Amino acid sequence: MRTAAYVEILDREGALLAAAAEAAGTDAEVPTCPGWRVRDLLRHTGMVHRWATELVAEGHTGPRRADDPPALDGGPLLSWFREGHERLVGTLAGAEPGVRCWHFLPAPSPLAFWARRQAHETTVHRIDAESARGGEPTAVGADFAVDGIDELLCAFHARPKSAVRTEGPRTLRVRATDAPDAVWTVRLSPQPPVTVREEDA
Incomplete structure (x- = not known):
């Protein structure tokens, strides 16, 4: 798959995750993540999005610890998640193909790695959010x-x-x-x- 396709999937999956989280409510339990509530899911995924954004945007060539998520809840937490997701999508879409930054799995390029990794990370957690909301989960393309x-x-x-x-x-x-x-x-x-x-x- 091409990097642009991963970024498109990331964009869509993050929007679906936020919509499912909003419908479920941040206090809802997440059946696919025992012990977590939707607020934990949003904080985790939002933290990972910001961490990846920083690595790519600032060109860090070594690993960096992710910042702890803020103690937000409800609407402010959803807004924080959406803002971080939008920033990640924009960073990956606008990055130079040859951008150099740290990554932890083999890939054709750092940009290809982060687009692929965040597309899958976000899809998995979108399914988690939909499990908290209930109903039929959105299908994943084969x-x-x-x-x-x-x-x-x-x-x-x-x-x-x-x-x-x-x-x-x-x-x-x-x-x-x-x-x-x-x-x-x-x-x-x-x-x-x-x-x-x-x-x-």
């Missing part, structure tokens, strides 16, 4: 869902810190049911998993 699985298996779990390990060697085959050409082979061992995606398998 191509984007496949991309999220790919990020999880080929990037997140390829890191040395991955806890997905086995005492003896094992092999998993992961196949997307609504995208038959998306197949991954995951080799497990005492070391971090090694995943290969097989196109048109």
